[in-house]
Amino acid sequence: xxxxxxxxxxxxxxxxxxxxxxxxxxxxxxxxxxxxxxxxxxxxxxxxxxxxxxxxxxxxxxxxxxxxxxxxxxxxxxxxxxxxxxxxxxxxxxxxxxxxxxxxxxxxxxxxxxxxxxxxxxxxxxxxxxxxxxxxxxxxxxxxxxxxxxxxxxxxxxxxxxxxxxxxxxxxxxxxxxxxx
Amino acid sequence: xxxxxxxxxxxxxxxxxxxxxxxxxxxxxxxxxxxxxxxxxxxxxxxxxxxxxxxxxxxxxxxxxxxxxxxxxxxxxxxxxxxxxxxxxxxxxxxxxxxxxxxxxxxxxxxxxxxxxxxxxxxxxxxxxxxxxxxxxxxxxxxxxxxxxxxxxxxxxxxxxxxxxxxxxxxxxxxxxxxxx
Numbered sequence: 001x002x003x004x005x006x007x008x009x010x011x012x013x014x015x016x017x018x019x020x021x022x023x024x025x026x027x028x029x030x031x032x033x034x035x036x037x038x039x040x041x042x043x044x045x046x047x048x049x050x051x052x053x054x055x056x057x058x059x060x061x062x063x064x065x066x067x068x069x070x071x072x073x074x075x076x077x078x079x080x081x082x083x084x085x086x087x088x089x090x091x092x093x094x095x096x097x098x099x100x101x102x103x104x105x106x107x108x109x110x111x112x113x114x115x116x117x118x119x120x121x122x123x124x125x126x127x128x129x130x131x132x133x134x135x136x137x138x139x140x141x142x143x144x145x146x147x148x149x150x151x152x153x154x155x156x157x158x159x160x161x162x163x164x165x166x167x168x169x170x171x172x173x174x175x176x177x178x179x180x181x
Numbered sequence: 182x183x184x185x186x187x188x189x190x191x192x193x194x195x196x197x198x199x200x201x202x203x204x205x206x207x208x209x210x211x212x213x214x215x216x217x218x219x220x221x222x223x224x225x226x227x228x229x230x231x232x233x234x235x236x237x238x239x240x241x242x243x244x245x246x247x248x249x250x251x252x253x254x255x256x257x258x259x260x261x262x263x264x265x266x267x268x269x270x271x272x273x274x275x276x277x278x279x280x281x282x283x284x285x286x287x288x289x290x291x292x293x294x295x296x297x298x299x300x301x302x303x304x305x306x307x308x309x310x311x312x313x314x315x316x317x318x319x320x321x322x323x324x325x326x327x328x329x330x331x332x333x334x335x336x337x338x339x340x341x342x343x344x345x346x347x348x349x350x351x352x353x354x355x356x357x358x359x360x361x362x
Contacts, residue, residue, distance in 0.1 A: 045267050046274030049230075071256040078256035082263020083270065086226050090268035093227030 001154065002028065004061035004097070005147030006052070007139050008088040010080050011035070013048055014139025017059045018130065018147040025151055027130035029059055030140040045087040052091035064092050065150035067142070068101035100150055107142075107149045182335065183209065185242035185278070186328030187233070188320050189269040191261050192216070194229055195320025198240045199311065199328040206332055208311035210240055211321040226268040233272035245273050246331035248323070249282035281331055288323075288330045 007014040017028035033051035035044035066089070071078050092099050105115040111125045123141040127134070129148055136144060188195040198209035214232035216225035247270070252259050273280050286296040292306045304322040308315070310329055317325060 040274070040280065042270040042274030042278070042280045044274070045271035049271040049275060069260060071260050073256060075252040075254060075256040075259035078259040079250060079252050079263040079266075082260040083267035085260075086264035086267020086269075087271035088267075089223040089264065090226035090230040090271060093221070093223030093225070094230060097223070099221065099223045 001063070001151070002059065002061045003147045003150045003154075004055065004059065004064040004092075005143040005145065005150065006064060006066050006088060006092070007142040007146065008048070008066065008081070008084040009139065010044065010084040011037075012139045013051070013084060013088060014137070014141070014143035015052070015055050016126075016136070016140055016144030016147050017055070017061055018144065018151055020151045020154070025130060025148060027132060027144070029055075030136050030144050031055075032137055032139045041083070045083060048084060048087045049091040052088050053095070056091070056095045056097070061097065063150060063154075064097045064099045065146040066099055066101055067107070067146060068103045070103070100153075102146060102149050102153075107145050110149045110152055111145050182244070182332070183240065183242045184328045184331045184335075185236065185240065185245040185273075186324040186326065186331065187245060187247050187269060187273075188323040188327065189229070189247065189262070189265040190320065191225065191265040192218075193320045194232070194265060194269060195318070195322070195324035196233070196236050197307075197317070197321055197325030197328045198236070198242055199325065199332055201332045201335070206311060206329060208313060208325070210236075211317050211325050212236075213318055213320045222264070226264060229265060229268045230272040233269050234276065237272070237276045237278070242278065244331060244335075245278045245280045246327040247280055247282055248288070248327060249284045251284070281334075283327060283330050283334075288326050291330045291333055292326050 001020045003018055005016045011034065013033040015033065016030035019026045019028050033048055035047040069081065089099065108117040108122065109115045111129065112121055119138050122145055123135050123138065126136060126141045126144045130144065182201045184199055186197045192215065194214040196214065197211035200207045200209050214229055216228040250262065270280065289298045289303065290296045292310065293302055300319050303326055304316050304319065307317060307322045307325045311325065
């Protein structure tokens with residue numbers, strides 16, 4: 001079972017691929033797609049879509065995980081984030097991948113045991129969980145964390161776990177598996 | 182010169198193709214892409230991207246025009262609109278098309294002479310401008326209006342017109358040609 005985690009952003013889209021082998025998590029690849037600055041919007045979005053397609057062709061994941069967006073920023077930044085998500089998710093859907101969404105808190109809790117971990121803690125925990133030689137960049141670490149989270153959620157689901165928790169006041173499974181709609 | 186106008190939306194993405202032939206505008210095609218309701222987000226976005234790619238393959242436009250978004254709605258709706266725009270614009274960019282953005286007011290003014298035209302007026306004016314037998318749907322009419330606007334802007338630019346106007350308080354050329362960024 002190979003999982004792609006992806007963290008869409010208009011300037012930097014992190015990706016990370018992990019594999020579950022005999023109950024162990026193995027790092028496959030990670031990186032960041034950065035559309036050339038100053039390009040036209042459609043070219044920048046095409047860069048993201050093409051980059052995702054290349055990652056899929058190279059690493060052939062069985063499933064994908066993205067961050068669930070709780071919109072709180074301005075509508076301008078929501079539009080910009082939405083455009084990046086649209087290019088990335090269309091590429092994933094076009095390849096026939098199923099995509100699950102995970103809340104930030106859920107991902108942090110699964111990796112660090114606490115929902116309030118900062119970026120650096122997340123990078124450290126991802127490096128540790130996958131026994132990496134170097135610390136991945138912020139966006140790639142977020143993407144790897146999503147992939148790890150999805151792998152763990154799958155393992156828990158396979159074990160028949162029924163843990164439930166609360167996130168942002170809304171009742172959800174502890175690992176907040178939600179089909180992206 | 183064949184122009185694709187496109188009006189991205191998560192439930193309905195209108196498209197319209199017009200051609201400028203000997204100074205006259207000719208209707209080529211129009212329609213609306215409607216992702217199946219209830220599908221996963223990534224599948225719905227892939228549906229839009231694939232649909233756009235099919236329109237491009239079928240009608241081979243030389244340029245494209247989309248609506249400029251002045252975000253005023255909630256950040257939730259901005260995210261949803263952004264996702265649809267992202268899927269559509271990535272498909273346009275991936276095909277190497279240049280995409281221009283036009284403000285709503287500009288499009289309305291160019292078609293009806295007034296910035297405050299409602300949907301029905303726009304549909305009527307588009308039908309009249311292209312001598313169509315039937316009135317196109319709302320989304321397709323918006324898309325055709327964008328294509329007509331781009332064709333007119335190109336004609337004005339070719340004539341060396343320097344008309345200037347104001348839209349939403351910002352100084353712009355009268356036809357608000359802006360490269361999508």
